[in-house]
Amino acid sequence: MGQIEVQNVRKVYRRDRFEVPVLDGLTLSVDGGEFVALMGPSGSGKTTLLNLIGGIDQPTSGSITVDGVNTAQLKSGDLSKWRARNVGFIFQLYNLMPVLTAEENVALPLLLVKGMSGKERKERARHALGIVGLGERLDHYPRQLSGGQEQRVAIARAIVTDPKLILADEPTGDLDRSSADEILGLLEKLNAEFKKTIVMVTHDPHAAEKAHRLVHLEKGVLSANGATA
Amino acid sequence: MELLPLVWTNLMRNKLRTILTTLSVFVALFLFVLLHGITDTLTASTQVASERRLVTRNKISLVFPLPMSQYEKIKAVPGVSAVSWSNWFGGQDPVDSRGFFAQFAVDAKTYFPLYASDIEIAQASPAPAGTPVPPGVDPKLAAFMNQRDACVVGEKLLLKRGWKLGQTIHLNGTIYPGSWPYVIRAVYRPKIKALDAETMFFHWDYLYEKSNRQAQVGIFIFSLADPSQAATIGKRVDAMFENSSNATHTETERAFQAGFVSMFGNIPFVIQVIGLAVAFSIFLVAAVTMMMAIRERTNEFAVLKTLGFGDGSVFLMVLAEAGAITLTGGLAGSLLAKFLLERTGLMVPGFSTMIVRWDTVLLGIGVAVLMGAFSGLLPAWQASRLKIVDALRKVG
Numbered sequence: 225m226g227q228i229e230v231q232n233v234r235k236v237y238r239r240d241r242f243e244v245p246v247l248d249g250l251t252l253s254v255d256g257g258e259f260v261a262l263m264g265p266s267g268s269g270k271t272t273l274l275n276l277i278g279g280i281d282q283p284t285s286g287s288i289t290v291d292g293v294n295t296a297q298l299k300s301g302d303l304s305k306w307r308a309r310n311v312g313f314i315f316q317l318y319n320l321m322p323v324l325t326a327e328e329n330v331a332l333p334l335l336l337v338k339g340m341s342g343k344e345r346k347e348r349a350r351h352a353l354g355i356v357g358l359g360e361r362l363d364h365y366p367r368q369l370s371g372g373q374e375q376r377v378a379i380a381r382a383i384v385t386d387p388k389l390i391l392a393d394e395p396t397g398d399l400d401r402s403s404a405d406e407i408l409g410l411l412e413k414l415n416a417e418f419k420k421t422i423v424m425v426t427h428d429p430h431a432a433e434k435a436h437r438l439v440h441l442e443k444g445v446l447s448a449n450g451a452t453a
Numbered sequence: 454m455e456l457l458p459l460v461w462t463n464l465m466r467n468k469l470r471t472i473l474t475t476l477s478v479f480v481a482l483f484l485f486v487l488l489h490g491i492t493d494t495l496t497a498s499t500q501v502a503s504e505r506r507l508v509t510r511n512k513i514s515l516v517f518p519l520p521m522s523q524y525e526k527i528k529a530v531p532g533v534s535a536v537s538w539s540n541w542f543g544g545q546d547p548v549d550s551r552g553f554f555a556q557f558a559v560d561a562k563t564y565f566p567l568y569a570s571d572i573e574i575a576q577a578s579p580a581p582a583g584t585p586v587p588p589g590v591d592p593k594l595a596a597f598m599n600q601r602d603a604c605v606v607g608e609k610l611l612l613k614r615g616w617k618l619g620q621t622i623h624l625n626g627t628i629y630p631g632s633w634p635y636v637i638r639a640v641y642r643p644k645i646k647a648l649d650a651e652t653m654f655f656h657w658d659y660l661y662e663k664s665n666r667q668a669q670v671g672i673f674i675f676s677l678a679d680p681s682q683a684a685t686i687g688k689r690v691d692a693m694f695e696n697s698s699n700a701t702h703t704e705t706e707r708a709f710q711a712g713f714v715s716m717f718g719n720i721p722f723v724i725q726v727i728g729l730a731v732a733f734s735i736f737l738v739a740a741v742t743m744m745m746a747i748r749e750r751t752n753e754f755a756v757l758k759t760l761g762f763g764d765g766s767v768f769l770m771v772l773a774e775a776g777a778i779t780l781t782g783g784l785a786g787s788l789l790a791k792f793l794l795e796r797t798g799l800m801v802p803g804f805s806t807m808i809v810r811w812d813t814v815l816l817g818i819g820v821a822v823l824m825g826a827f828s829g830l831l832p833a834w835q836a837s838r839l840k841i842v843d844a845l846r847k848v849g
Contacts, residue, residue, distance in 0.1 A: 280759050280841040301763050308761025315845070319756045320793040332761045335456065436496075 227387070228254035228277055228421070233286030235444075248274045248444040249286070256291075256388070259415040259422045263433035268441040270425040271393055277423060278391045279303045279312050290389060308336045312359055312382030312420075318374040320366040320381075326353060327362040328402040330380045338384065352380035356410055372403025379410055383418070390414060392424040397432050408434045456766060460773045467746070475740045478782025478821060480734035481790075486790035486817040488728040490809035492721040497808045505680045506567065507687055508709040509673040512700040518669035519699050526693055527673055532686045534678045537563035540660060540671035544624030544633060546614070554610055556624065556653040557671075558660035561585035561598060567676055575608050575642040589695050597638035601659050604635040606648035608642045629664045646808065652692035674706065685848060732820050740828035743775045747832040754836045756845030775829025776822065783821020787814045 235247040246269045247416055254260050263269045275281040276288055279295040288295050290310065320329045331349035334340055353359055356376040367372050375395060382390055392411065396404035414420045414433055426432050440447045459755060464471050509527065511517040518540070526535045542556040559565075566589030573591075580595035590598060597603040606616065616637055624633045635655055643650050661668045677683060685701035694701045704712075747754075754767055791809040 275842055278759075304758065304761050304763040307759065313759050315756075319752065319845075320755070321753060323462050328462075332459075332757075334759050335459075396546075 226293055228252070228423070229287075229289040230277065231287045231289070233273075233276060233283045233288060235269070235281070236275065236284045244442050244444055245393060247276075247283070250441075252439065252446065252449070254421060254423060256421050257415070257419045258437060259411070259435045260424070260437045260439055261432035262425045262439050262441060263424065263427070263429075263432055264441035264447070267443075269444045270392060270441055273441065274393055274423060274425050276393050277389075278313060279307050280313075282352050285403045289356070301326040304322065304406070305336075308333060308385065310387050310389055312387040312390045314375070314378050314382050314390065316394040318366070318371075318378045318398075320377055322366050325363050325365055326358060326369065326377045328381075329377055330384050333385050334361040348384055350379070351375070352384040353433070355383065356380045370403070372406055375399060375403070375407050379407070379414075383414060383420070388421060390420045390422045392422065394425055394427065396426065396428060404428070404431065457773070458607065462772055463750075463770075464774055464777060470742065470746070472738055475733050475778050475782040477738050478779045478824065479730050479786040482648075482783040482786030482821055483790045484731050484786075485728040486787045486809060486813055488724045489813045489816065490794045490807055491724055492792060493688045493813055494808045495721060497810075500684045501544050504683065504705050506674055506676050506706040507683060507703050508706050509690055509692070509703040510671075510709070511676070512691075512702040515672070517627055518671060519673065519701065521668050521670055523673065523694065523699065523701070524670070527675060527690055530686060532678050532682050535567055536673060536675040536678045537567050538657065538670040538673050539564060540657060540669075541628070542624075542626065542655075542660065544626050547623060547625050547632075549614070550625075554653065555649070556655070557664075558657040558803060559654050561654070562590060563588050563655070564674075565594060567674060569679050571645060571648060571716045572641045572643055574639050576640040577620055577729035578638045594639055600636060600638060601656055601662070603638035604653050604655040604816055605639040605641055606637055606653045609638050609650035610653065611637070611640050613651065615842075618819055626664075629660065630667070631663070633663065647834045653677060672709075678761070690765065699776050705793060708801045720798045731799055732824065736824045739775065739779060739824060740831065742833075743771070743778075743828050746774070747836050751836075751839065751844050754839050755841045758839065759845075760839050764837040767839070768833045770835045771833035772826065772829040775832070778826065779821045779825030780818070783818050787817030787821070790814075790817070 230250060230252040231304050233250045234245070237244045237246060237343075246267075250269070250273065263340065264270050272281065274291075277290070277295075279288075279298070283296050286296070289423075293306065295306065297305060301426060304430050321332065324332065327346065327349045329347045334345040334348060337345075350359065352364060353362060357380050358373060358376050361369060361373065363375075364373075366377070369377065375398075379395075382392075390394055395411070396407050399407060408431055411422055411424065415422050424431070424435060430440050437450065439449050509523075511519055522534060524538065527533060537560050539560070540558040542558055544556050546552060546554075566587075569589065569591070574593040577593040578596040580599060584595040584599055586592050586595050586598050594605070597605055604622075610616075611618075614622075618637055618640060621634050621636050624635065625631075626633055635653075637699070641650075641654075677686060683705055687705075690703045693702050757767060758764075791811075791814050794807040794809050
């Protein structure tokens, strides 16, 4: 699962007295278990589309449905709960809590799982860190990790609640080629082995090649939509 | 509850800032409770005074004496069960002239029975067996009663001055000039905490024999058979002397004591205002600190909300951080103020031992809680209303 339907979505930001249209009637469909790369120049609306799919922003008009749930109609509190259960986020700059260890960072989303004991949270966090190959760095703080390792912790945090959907916003944008390849390999693994639906924003054609499908945005509309080579 | 470890971790992320903010709240609440303690002490000093006893003084002013002849007349008023008198001595210890303590010349045989329920004799010099004591006087006071220059001192006064039972001390008289020797023959201990334990009593006869002055009285104190008759009896006493050259003013001992407190004017009010001003200024410091701390973590709150933490969770987390700081500081400051004031023997000169009521400590803690709530409210609201997209500051 993790099927996404974006229907005729418009998104307009208001900056003081100006209206800035970012997405203009965009329609997109992502199948469950698909790995989609979103590309396009800066300001084309890639991250905005990702945010709308992930429910951290609301469209000005149109609908976004994930596994039959129209997230545009959910109230703030319900949307938070929905995100906690269904979406894993990976950011370009990792966005880990600097005061928490790798294990604590990964366990953070599990605080929202009702009835889960501290012991179970630890076990699941360790398991997730094991999947990304950081089982030996549980007690390390983000500042004690390399960029690639930090991003792997972020991936572990994204998958620890076992969401159907993973949204990655330029996950390799701040990494060297070798680390980027490791991260892309992990995303492929999550998609292939764990059947996660992945939508990834990237500027990097090399990263985009790992996806099943490439979606190009230009000034808020789809300019190309097709399978990667 | 699940977020508590996160609250603690966040508090510890900048230890110096947390410690300094907690300390500022600590100092504010310490001062707040300390200042309120002074008003507590002043209030308590009036509360311990009895409604069962009346005090008669010169109507013009307390500094003018009354004639001894009034004693028998007061005693004869129906409803008056016992009468005694005392004079303010106003001496200074030559060893420590700035160390104030009260001294009263009293008619011991009538004075101590009047206060038998308020004080007890903690130590006393032994008297030869069979030494007589007047009816109603504690037999332990036998040695004191039978020595003209003997005195009774409060337990705290004895400790503070390093005096010993049986020691001869000297005071320099200011109203009654000269050097006045006294032998400490007994030590009293108040049965009520708020009662002064730093006063000295000696024989009224000694005062007038040694000073060679006409025997006069500072105040008459008398107990009543029926306290509900206090107002009537007081009026009756004053009426007897209304047209004499020594008109009197009679009131309950509590009202008499309250008169001393009122001499402080509006100091209790000023003290409370200062206390609140200190607390308010620290509240502003705490609020600014919390806002700075939250602003630094805007991105982290956005991430938390992205992960699914609701607005309410974020709100409570920030509020809990502010509350933890102010409650810790407030609790420590309030309790330390109570402990220091009551245990170290600090005093408001002329009044009883310092007292900080538990009500005042609770008030201090309440102020700390409010401080936490209000200083955390705005940052908590800001954090909870944070738009994730704006906070992450990235539009692709």
